[in-house]
Amino acid sequence: EAGVTQFPSHSVIEKGQTVTLRCDPISGHDNLYWYRRVMGKEIKFLLHFVKESKQDESGMPNNRFLAERTGGTYSTLKVQPAELEDSGVYFCASSQANSMGRDYTFGSGTRLTVV
Amino acid sequence: GQSLEQPSEVTAVEGAIVQINCTYQTSGFYGLSWYQQHDGGAPTFLSYNALDGLEETGRFSSFLSRSDSYGYLLLQELQMKDSASYFCAVRGGATNKLIFGTGTLLAVQP
Numbered sequence: 001e002a003g004v005t006q007f008p009s010h011s012v013i014e015k016g017q018t019v020t021l022r023c024d025p026i027s028g029h030d031n032l033y034w035y036r037r038v039m040g041k042e043i044k045f046l047l048h049f050v051k052e053s054k055q056d057e058s059g060m061p062n063n064r065f066l067a068e069r070t071g072g073t074y075s076t077l078k079v080q081p082a083e084l085e086d087s088g089v090y091f092c093a094s095s096q097a098n099s100m101g102r103d104y105t106f107g108s109g110t111r112l113t114v115v
Numbered sequence: 116g117q118s119l120e121q122p123s124e125v126t127a128v129e130g131a132i133v134q135i136n137c138t139y140q141t142s143g144f145y146g147l148s149w150y151q152q153h154d155g156g157a158p159t160f161l162s163y164n165a166l167d168g169l170e171e172t173g174r175f176s177s178f179l180s181r182s183d184s185y186g187y188l189l190l191q192e193l194q195m196k197d198s199a200s201y202f203c204a205v206r207g208g209a210t211n212k213l214i215f216g217t218g219t220l221l222a223v224q225p
Binding site: 003031042044048091093095106107108111 | 214
């Protein structure tokens with residue numbers, strides 16, 4: 001079974017540019033989550049999709065961040081325009097059912113550097 | 116709010132035993148999970164405690180005391196490959212999101 005795939009693995013962009021991160025969850029997983037780890041700090045929740053619907057987007061930092069999940073399959077996270085403080089590692093995770101944290105599968109992340 | 120505290124760094128030698136503590140404050144409790152993350156890799160699930168006591172999975176064990184809002188991850192027979200960041204996490208209330216601790220960077224030395 002393929003795991004959670006994220007693309008690109010690394011991205012370096014200039015301040016003010018736009019970047020789109022992509023996440024392909026495990027097939028059949030209705031739940032898809034985005035997290036971010038900034039400067040070696042804790043991993044912070046950004047938002048949660050159930051199929052194509054946003055279940056919880058309380059962690060989105062501001063309106064420069066836009067997440068979509070087309071047809072309940074893959075998801076994209078767009079940052080526009082990017083700021084220096086957006087640098088970090090963006091993780092995607094998926095789970096099949098209501099999770100207690102046991103069946104989360106994370107992707108390897110996208111390391112975003114804004115210069 | 117919800118928060119989880121862990122030591123920032125722990126250093127140990129190969130073959131030793133190390134304990135990584137986690138104290139938490141949550142509104143509602145749905146169990147404590149532990150994740151391992153190697154630099155550049157995906158966080159991977161290690162262990163989960165819903166009830167008080169010890170859960171053992173090979174060289175890794177996890178303990179929970181709900182009355183003390185405290186848990187720990189115990190790593191035995193340390194190997195160099197165990198050098199990584201370790202996170203405790205709780206479910207964020209009625210939603211499925213995970214709230215992670217501050218992370219502990221474990222360095223295993225020869």
